[in-house]
Every structure is written in structure tokens, then in C-alpha cells.
Amino acid sequence: MSRFTSPLLTVENLTVEFLSDDAPVRAVNAVSFEVSRGETLVILGESGSGKSVSTSTVMDLIDQPPGDIVSGRITFDGVAIGNLRGEPRRLINGRKIAMIFQDPLAYLNPVYTVGRQIIEIFECHGVASGKAAREQAISLLRRVGIPNPETRIDQYPHQFSGGQRQRVMIAMAIALKPDLLIADEPTTALDVSVQAQILDLLRDLQNETGMALILITHDLEVAASMADRVIVMNRGEIVEAGAAKDVFTAPSHAYTKKLISALPHGDAAENSNKRSTTSSEETVLKVEGLTKEYFFSSGMFGKRQSFLAVNDVNFEVKKGETLGIVGESGSGKSSVARMLLRLAEPTSGKAIFAGEDIFSMNQARLLAFRRKVQMVFQDPYGSMNPRMSVHTIISEPWAIHGDILPKAKWKDRVVELLELVGLKPEHADRYPHQFSGGQRQRIAIARALASEPELIVCDEAVSALDVSIQAQVIDLLADLRTRLGLSYIFITHDLPIVRHFADRIIVMKQGEIVEDGTTSAIFGNPSHPYTRSLLEATPVPKWVAAGA
Amino acid sequence: MTVITSDIAAPPPAGKLLIMWRCLKRDKLALFAAIFLLALAIATIAGPPLIGDLAAKLGLRQRNLAPFSFQHGWVYFLGADTLGRPIIARLVVGAQNTLGIAFVAVLCSMLTGGILGLIAGYSERWYSQVIQRLADIVMSFPSLLLALIVLYTLGPSITNLVIVLACTRMPIYLRTTRAEVLELRERMFVSAAKSMGAGSFRIVLRHIAPLVLPTLLTIAALDFATVILAESSLSFLGLGIQPPDFTWGAMVANGRGYLANAWWISFWPGLVILLTTLSLNLLSSWARTFADPQQRWRLQSLRKTPR
């Protein structure tokens, strides 16, 4: 493209492997790409295709060994940085190149306040310090849409919701207005309106400073709205590259074609939906007046403060039905999910499951209950024991509830489940840290399915999956629902997916349900202003916007 | 992702033991440590029947015989002790009691401390508090006094000695375990396990304990030396091992007055204690690496693709 003259970053023929006793795993194979100032390069691709690994290599974040850069040349601003270490590398990382990590929950240090983690960047690059740095950090948090940044700056990551942590991560990355920003799935946990706000922010930065952006996303609409150029990766290789418009309108590679046609959007979703066909009258779960108040104190001896995260939430889930929960990031969706599984005690309220209040169950009843209800966590990496292999992780429900599956059959069943979610049998012997974000999410889904539950609570369960695999997983879930009468509570920010998959939807904002109804009703005739703003926030492709 | 199978043939699937052996081979120091401990084990079992009598044979006319001479036979190569008994023979014969006492004592303290620590850390019930305060009490109880009390109430015996040693070392395991559990129980995977229906027992044992164990092993490996030496300091109360039985610790203590004139009397037993501890530590740090999937590659062959 003529607009961008000299490339800022060039990656040539990059090949990365992971070594162990077994044959090496080739994660990235002969990948080349470049990005210029002010340009946005979007990397699309299958989950596990090497997107994160190839971009991490740019920042020297792959540990070698066990990682091994077999070949490749990385040039940034005319300097070869492939083997750069120590002080020169430090001056580039964070300041010239910054990265938004895919899994914001694990990538924040749990023992420091978010404020400190942001201020640190200013201080170590000598940009600002003390009060000034704090001021800047607060304004950054405000820019990424964190409410009350003055108080929240002194809180710790675990006190933030998934989407809020992701935004903290973004704030950290843009703090020094880098020349190149690598954003690895930056909006996976953000609702559409916040997502739009963040994308605007990134665009503004690009206009302001000429920042180059490498955006990894699975979301085709986001991709289209941001991309100047697109590369598509599959199985560690680049299968297609070109100007955004060309790739989207005239894909050439089979995988790209599959990708673009995989998930129907907009009204197409309304028609080709995977919603439940056999609507039943039997109520599986009834939630009444659920309320959660978080207490926290600022500092060791600080005053105790409280925050009402969930406020008087009521809903019902029927057998064989999918209840979608959408809403603002930080509106208490995950809190509701955690309470339903008795992982957090509610401040007040009731949840009747099979005629019994979950919150007053004794240990034995709880055990039976937990066999029937499973959860897919928003943070799949954190939810797996790092010492356990995938086989052990997936077979754990069988070990807990001895009567589900005889031990002899575990191995086969694990392989079966892995294949159902699009992973390979040999993955069973690997450990969580050896997977990509999307792969971990799929392992979590496989585990949830393992105990053959009646109700699954999915907290952003498919948010990191590329559309083709997303479709595969949704199909799987829909199939199970029809065959086994499973019910789902499906928390997501992704409107096409809920529209496609959910039977009824509740919309949450600031801890309260602002609207609920059947999917068609919500999408066809939204009544609450917030719902409307959600539906309107659909991004427009960049070439269309530019052309207009 | 492509699995390159063409240029490197995948090794045939190996059993757990074989994998461990391969990993052990890659860490030379740990390998030496293992070999040393193995040799020690063999000497412990096979040694006493072979040279048992030599260890007790008095040689009052060759008291404190200096080492490094074959004049009196090879058993005197490392010198003789204060009663002229050959040090080599005594090292071999002393190993059994020493290692037996230390091993059992360390194991007991680690197990009880670890288990109580897991309970105290994970549970928030009243007994967690009770366990902790009890640990505080044990911690503030002078070990010598404990030894004396045990001696007077239960009488001298090796079992009681082990009880005393295990009791006094127990709090460190308990408190360390608890500290780790406090953090680990807040981790997401514990919630995940809970949500799957795992009981406290399973969570503590399967999810938390494996992550605590490496730290405990590290402490235990060093405690081995502490326990061996502490044992000898208790024997002067009459609670320790009684002559003619002896341990390395007793040998070290025996040579205490001779450091300026006959260093070898306490040096050699001190050295074997040191080597044993060192070996255990090297092995425990190897085990730590091996048990951690994120670190295990350090012990693997990592064959690179040719470029």
C-alpha cells in the first residue's frame, strides 16, 4: 500500500518450535509479515495456529529453551531485534513495542494493585514518577472505561471483572504510546459498547502518534473495522495475506473462505439459529432476589467499603433451554455464575435447583448438585491445575464422582472429548501451559462436558475461539442440548452467538437485570436504552467507513 | 501446528521409571547424589554383618590414631577415635542407626506437619485455630525440656527419641504448608475443582498438596542434618542413642573436644552427614524440577531440528 512507506516491523521466515523429550512441536512455520507506521495488520486464524507465539517472539517473550527459534529475522525500525537482550531490549519493550496479552487474568501480577502495575511503566522508563505517574495512570484507566478510577487504582486484580482486567492490560500497553502495539485478542471479554470505545481509542492513538497496530482477533467484524491488511494463519503457516477488503470480499484460501462463512451474522443468525426446538416447561433453576455485595478495605487498616455487584437478580432456566446473559463488562455476570455454583456466598437471595435451595444445601446434597451443574470459567488457564496433564484435568470429574465412568474407559473418553472440541489425542499428555488461549478454553469445555451435567454455566466459554471452531463448539453444545436435554446459562459479550444459540436473554447493567425476554424479542424489539445501544454498536468495515 | 516426525524418530513410549531415569541422567549432580545415596543404602544394609565387630573393637593403645596411613590396616585409613576404634568401620556401622532415626523423624515431622498445615490452612473452622496455636506452643517449647520430660515420663528408647525429634521439627512444616495453602486456596483451579464437586479432602490432597510438597522436601532435605546433629545433643541427657550403639551425630559430638588436636574424629562423620544432606538436597531439587511440568524440559533431551 502506498500510504505506508517504510515498514516499521518486518518478520521474515520465522519458525518457532517447542522442544521436549518427544518430537519438537512446531508452532510457527516460516512466517513472514510486516507492518508500517499508522497501519493496522490484523492476524486472523484458527485457534492454535501460532498467532500468539509469532507475535510474542517479536518481544522476545518465548523462553529459549524450551522454545527454539529455528529460523527467522525480525527487524524493527531498521534494527535487527531478534537476538536483542538486556538493556537494549528493555528500552524497546514497553516503550516502542507494547503488547496486550490474550489472557488478562493470568498476566496481571496478583499481589500488586493495578495502579502500581501501570505506574511502574512510567517509572522504569523514566517518563513520570510519583504523583504525576499516578495522575497519568488514573487518566489511562478512565480512558479505557473503568468507572471510578480514583478508587479502583488501589485495588488488586482479583477485585476486577474479566473485562475490567483486560482493560487494565490495555491501559498498561498504551501507557507510553508505543510505536507498535501488539494486541492479542484485546476485546474478548468486552461487551460491544465498551469494545467500540476501546477500538476508537486505538484508532485515535494511531491517528495521534502514527502507531502501528498488530491486532489478533477472532472477531471478523472487529477485524474488518480495523484492518488495513490482513493475514490469515492456519497450522502455523500464513495461508493468505492481503489488503483487508480483498481478503474479506474475495478470500482465496479454503480456510479463509470457511472462516468468513462460518458464523452467520445479523439477521442471518436469526434465521439459521441453533436455538432449542423442544421447549420444555420444567424449570431447572430458579433464581430469586440474588444479591452480592463485595467488601474490601483500602490498605491494611483502611475503612471497610462495600460494592453492590449483583442487585436483586431474578431469572429462570428451563430444561433444555439456553439462557443468554449479556451485559456491560463488570455488571456482575461472573459473580452470578460463581454464586450459582456456591463458589461465592451470596449476600442474599435464593436459587432453587430441582426444588432445593442451592445456598442451603449440605455437603452431601452439594456434591450431588455439583455433579449436575458444571461451569466453564472465564479464565480457563487459571482454572486448571498447572501440575496436571490434560488427561488428568478432563478425567477429574470421573475421579470425583466414581460412578460416571469406569477407569478403564477414561483414556478413550478423554480422546473422544478432545476430538469433539477440535483438539488432538496427543494433547492429552500435555500440560495447560503448553496450549494456546483458545485450546485451553476448549479443554475447559471438554472438562465441563465430562461429567454429563444437566446444566452448564458457560462464562465467556467461546470468546477466544476463531469462528470456525466456535461454530463447531456451538454445534456440539446444541446437539447435546437436543439429545440429552441439557440446559445452558451462556454468559457472553458476543451478540451474534447469543442470537444464534440462546433461547432467552437477560441483559445486565450495573448489577441489575435491565431487560429480559426471548431472543427474538430482545433483538427485534429492544426496550431498554442500554440494550439498544448494544445492538447499535455493530462495527462497520474500515474500507466502508473510509469510503463513506 | 506441525509435528515433525520425518527427521527425528519419536522415541518409543516409555514407562514412568524409565522417564525418571532419563531425566536423572541429564542432571549430573543429581545423578551423583543418587549414586551416593544408593551406595550408602547398600553399605547400611550390607556393611554391619561384614565389619560389625571391628567398629566396637577397643584399641586403647592407638587412641586418636591419625588418618591416611595403611600401617594398621585399611580400616584405620581414616584414623581411629578416642577409644582407638577404626573410624571407617564406625561410619559404616553407625549409618544404620543414624539414617534410620533421621529418616523416620524427618518423615514423621514432615507428614504430621504437612497434614496439619494443610488442614490449618484450608479449613476456616475452629480446629484450624487450635492447630496453629498448638504449633506455636510446640515452637516455644524448648526441645531439651521436651526431651527431658519424655525421658522421665516415657523412658529412654529410640522410639521416644524419634518422637521428640519429630515434634520439635514439626512446626516448621506446619507453618510453611499453611502459608502456601493460604495462597493456593485462593487460586482459580481450586474453585474449579470445587465446582466439579471435589471435596475438601480431594482438593487438599490432589490439588494443593502437590504444589506444597516441593517446598517441604527442600526443608526436609536440610532437616536431615539438623536432626542427626540434634540427636547427639539429646544423647547427653540419656535420651539419645546409648553406647555401645552410636550414630554419626554421636561420633561428631565425641570428637568435639578434639577439634584442635585430632580433627579427624569429628571431621569424617561430619563429612558424611554433610554429603548425605547435600545429596538429599540435590535430589530434592531435581525432584522439584521433575515434578513441575513447566520446568521439566530442563531435564529433557531437547533435540533440535537441524537447520
Next chain:
Amino acid sequence: MLSYIGKRASHSVISVIGLLALVFFLTRLTGDPSSLFLPLDSTLEARQAFAKLHGFDQPIHWQFLDYLRDLINLDFGQSVRQNRSAMEIALEAFPQTLKLAFVAMALAFTLALVAGSIAATRPGGLFDRTVSLVSLTGASAPDFWIAIVGILVFAVSFDLLPTSGTGGISYWIMPIFVLALRPFGLLVQVVRGTMLGALSAPYIKTARAKGLHRKEIVFGHALRNSLLPVITVAGDLTAGLVNGAVIVESVFGWPGIGKLMIDAIIQRDFAVVQSTILVTATAIFILNICIDLLYAVLDPRIRY
């Protein structure tokens, strides 16, 4: 937080009283002090008179009630051997031990943090191996060995340091060194172990991507996350020193509480045993409360 401290403190007070009662009854099972205080060839009558004078002939529970009554009046009893108030003796010795323990631990702790962390950044490397070997050797060698050989070498052969006693800086060097050796060895190992895990955590990648100084990454991010077991072990070792730096105290003639306690135990000077245990136990309980509070400071996820 304040309520937690209050609760902990009250539990601790109860525990200390329990400990004292335990010590009171159990020590009296360990033989009659009269024969120990009097010369070996003194007569039975003399011994009985002695027991009567000091109330050892009373039933044990009466003795205990007496003790409690005195305790309420803050009278901790008289040392039979030293002809002085037992608490006065204990409080005189305690600061000496505390000074020594504090300096030694501070030294061992900081050195171990630094050495252990650096060793963990390159496991199996030269620095790691050297630190491990040196620290483990120091930690598993008998302490009197090091103390006596140290004196023979540095004081006698080279005449660099005084053999023993108290006084200026030079008197501190050897005792501190000997005391710090074992804690250092153990702490290095614990730091190294936990740091290995922490250094491969994802947030370390974040720190690297942020371009933090290596020092910041290792000591700020990784170390901070692995401190829990480290301070626990350090606390435990401190308690050990507070309770019994006996070897160092007796070899170097340091008038501390460890030696005092051991002597009192061996000589069955019950009042001194009780008082020293009261003093050290109080210190240890306070130490443990501090450490538990420190957990919450170090890791915000831990709340009491």
C-alpha cells in the same frame, strides 16, 4: 484487621498461659531439684529441709496455685540457684539473644533473598551450583565445628578477631556468622525453589513486555510472589534462634537466654525455666502474629 489482631492476641495469651501450665506440671515430673542444688554428699535431712524451704514438698497443684497467685501479682518467682528474681534474670539475658538473632537473621535473610533469587534465574548455572554447594555445606556442618574451628583459625592462628566475649564489632563477627549460616542455607534453598516457580508465571512475561529492569522483574515481581513460604521459614528460624542459640552462646560466652534456659532446665531451676519460656514464648507468639499479618500485606488475596 484490628479485630483479627485482637482475636489472635487473646488466643495467644490463652495459649501462653496453657504453655506455662504445661511446663509447670511437666517439669516437675523430671526429678527433684533438691539433690541437684545441694552438694552430692549432703544428707537426706538437708535435702528435705531444702525442699521444704522452697515449697517443693507441697502437692503439685498447690504449688501451681501459689505460682498463679504470684503471677497475678507479677511475681515470677525466685531463682533458687541465682538468689534473684527469675524474671529479672530472663529479661537481662533476652536482649542479648535478641540482638544476636536479629542481626544474624537480617543478614541471612537478605543474603538468601539475593543469592537464592539470582540462583533461580539460571538454574543449573555456575552461580546456582556454587551458591547451593556453599550454603548447603554451611547449613549441614555441625555449628560447634564452625564455631570452634573459626576461633582456632581467626583468633588463635591469625589473631584477627577476639576468641569470644562481647564488645565492639569484632566480637560480633564470628557469632553472627555461625548463627547465620544455617538459616542462610535453608532460606537460599527455599527462595530458590519458590522463585523457580514464580519466574515462569505469566505475569513475569508481562513485566518483561513492559520493559522493566531485570532487577525489578526478579526482586519486584517474582520474589514478591514467592515470599510467603520464605518469611514463614525465616520466622521459624528466628524463633529457633530466639529459643536456642545455645551453641553460639556457650562457645562465644554470649550471655543470652538460650544458654540460660538450657542451664536452668538441666539444673531444674524451675522459676527460671518458667520465666525464660514465658519471655521467649511471648516473643515467638508476637513474631507469629506479625508473620500472619505480613501474609495479608504481601498477598492481598489473603484476608482474615
Next chain:
Amino acid sequence: QDASKAIKIVLPEQPANLEPCGTIITNVGQILSQNVTEALTVIDAKTGLPQPKLATEWNRVDDNTWRIKIRPGVKFQDGKDLTAEAVAFSIKRMAGGTMTCNNMAKFGDRKIEATPVDALTLDVKSDRPEPIMPTLLSVVMVVSPDTPVDKPVNNPVGTGPFKLASFDTQSVALERFDGYWGAKPAIEKASYVWRSESSIRAAMVETGEADLTPSIAIQDAANPETDFAYLNSETTAIRIDTAKPPLNDPRIRKALNLAIDWEGLTQLFGNDVKRASQMVVPGINGHDETLKPWESDPAKAAALVAEAKAAGVPVETEITLIGRNGIYPNGGEAMEAMTAMWQEAGLNVKLTMLDVADWIRYLQKPYPEERGATLLQMQHDNNKGDAAFTIPIFYRSTGQYSTVSDPALDTEVDTALAASGEDRTKAFQTIFAKARNDVVSDIPMYHMIGYTRVGKRLDWRPDITTNSEIPLANIQLKN
């Protein structure tokens, strides 16, 4: 003050207190005796006879009464005069029973009472005839009448050449007392510190940090220029419990003596020690120089055991040898060696090493009921010049350590104690001979040797009294 006239002495142990009534405790006596406080008499190290100190002369008024003349012109360190009244006070303080007085142990069960006759004369009465009263008076430390009577003190005030300057947990300091009645000592200041490790004490004198240490281990006494050996009035022995089979058979007891490889055992204690044949050292009234120690004769020992066995003595019965940890240097090793030797001789001996408190139960009457056949490691110290401090304890049936109960022997002991002069010596010697040859209730081992390291600055030699006193006044400074 002149630093060159100040000396430092390292003791093995911290004195628990400085009560003048406890000077028979080694580490108290080594500081106080002859320095801060003085007694009425002192024992001459060579002859064992009492010599004048604060008493100038004495004579026996009747069987139970001795009249003592007090030295005139003596002042206490607090300025008070020494009078008969003051001496009577000191004796009353000691014997009155209002406080525990360790030195009283030397009096056994005797009761004494002192009454001033005039300003410098005093009558001392005992409840039964006491021929060696002047010797006994050597343990009566005379203290200022201002000393509290009912409780022990840590700030003694006596008449000695030095007065206490300070006493804390690290050291005791003495200063020369200018009002002293006798010759002015060369030393002006003395301080005492304590280290338990013998090698450290030796090192301190070697480096010049200290000037004198009264006892170091044999292996540390390697420098003939500074290290002096002295017979230290201690006798080591094994006591045989004659009441329990098989030890109630004299043959077995003799066999125990004969089975030891004495020459080998001596290696443990160095060649300076003297084999003992009786429980008191030479120089003590009653010691019999002609009495031979047991020879080593394993063959004869075996024969005796066989003979006893044939006579139906249960020789296989387990005999417990009870040792005491740390009793004297190499004590543990000696027990180990002797056990091995006895086992060699066919006796079923088992060793248990106990700590003091536990060991004392076996040493002193009443003995534990369930004790079985026991041998007991012991060490006896008599530096008071007379076998009266030994014989009744060991051989009279009422004796503290005694395991014999022989009425004939009892009367013999009583007669000996009442006798004086030649008769007394003879009678004691007969009893020792009987104990050695017929009763065999003990296995005398050695008269022990102590080693003292004296710094190059000092001109002083240890002697048999060094274990109980180090008179600073006797120490001269070289050049």
C-alpha cells in the same frame, strides 16, 4: 589503675551466685575463697593439717568444745571489725537452718553452736565429740555481720584481700582491698569470665585474652611451658551395689576389678594420673600409701566368675553400669571401654549414660526400688585433709552413698571418727584396707589430674586446692 596489674581468669562455668556459704561449689570457691572471704583455718595442701587464718590458735576445752582465738586487727571490707561476735554470727548464719548453706554438707549431720567468750575468743560446741573441728572450720566463711541471715547473697563482704567490684552475667570483677590485714597482693584487679569449651579457654590464655584458666582438657594441655598438671583431690571410682545378685558375691566384685585393662584405660586420662586403691588422695589423713591398686588379671577374673557360677551365683544376670554424662573428661569413653572389658570377661554388663538429675537418684540414698544390679560411675572429692569426709559416706551403713551394711564395720567407723592423732590415721587406714581387700564395694580407678593453663605473665602453680580456690594473693607477676 595499672592495667598490667589486672588479670583475667576464665572459668569453665558461670557461678550461679556468690553466696559465701557455697564456696565448696567449685566455681564459687575459685572466686571467693581466700580472695573475698576467708575462713578461720586453711588446710595445708601438703600435710592436710589445718593452719591459722582468721583464727590464730585453738584448743580443745572438753570433748565437745573447742576454744578459738580470733586474729586481732582484722577489718571487713565494709569497715567493720572482725570480732568473736562476728564469727559467731557467721557460724550461726551457716548452721542456723534459715537458709540453704552448701558448705554445711561437710558437717554431715553434726550440729554446732558458737558462743563468744570475749572480744576475740570464741567457743565452738558440737553435739558429739569432734576431734577435727579445726579442719571443719576451714569451710566456715566469715562474713560481715551486716549480711542478711535469712537469704543468700550475691554481694559477699568478707575479710579477704579483694573485694567484689561487680557481678553480672558476663563477668565477676574483684578489686584489691586496701584495709587487708595481711601482705599486700601483687595483683590489683582480677576479673573472671566463663567459657564452657575447654579449647576456647586454652585459646584465650594462648592469645593473651586471659591469664589463667584452672581446668582444661588433657588434649588441650599440649604446651609444657604454660600447662601444668596437678593432682586435683578427685578420685574416680565405680560403686558396686553389694545388695543385689550377682554383685552380692565378693568373687564377682573382685573379678570386676581384675577384668579391667588398667594400663589401657590409663591412656584415656593421660600418664599423669595415679591409679587409686582407695577413695582418698595421698596427703589426706587416713590415706594408706602401702595399699596396692588392683592389678589387671583377666584370667583370674574369669576364674573367679567361673567359681562363683559353680557356687550357684547367677552371673548371667544383667548388670547395669550407670554412667553420668560429662562427669569428668573422657568419662563416657571410659565407661564404654570398661563395659567392653567386662563383657569380655563374661559378665553381662550394659551401659546407660544418664544426666545428673537422673544419675543422682542412684547415687544417693534412698535408692530407687527397681534398680536391679547396678554399677555406678562416680567421682569423689576430698580436699579437706581428713578421711572423715569420705569413710562414713561410703562404708557406714547409714552413709549417703553406701551399699554395705555391716554392723561391725559401722562400729569400726564410729571409733575411727572419734579418735584423734596416730590412732585416727591407723583406724582409717585399716578401714580402707578392709574396703579394698574384703568388702570390695567399689572399683577405685584413678586419682585424677587437672590441667591448668597459666599465662606467661603470671608466676603461679596450681596445687591440690586449685579445684576449690585460686588465692589471688599467691599469684605473682613476672618482672
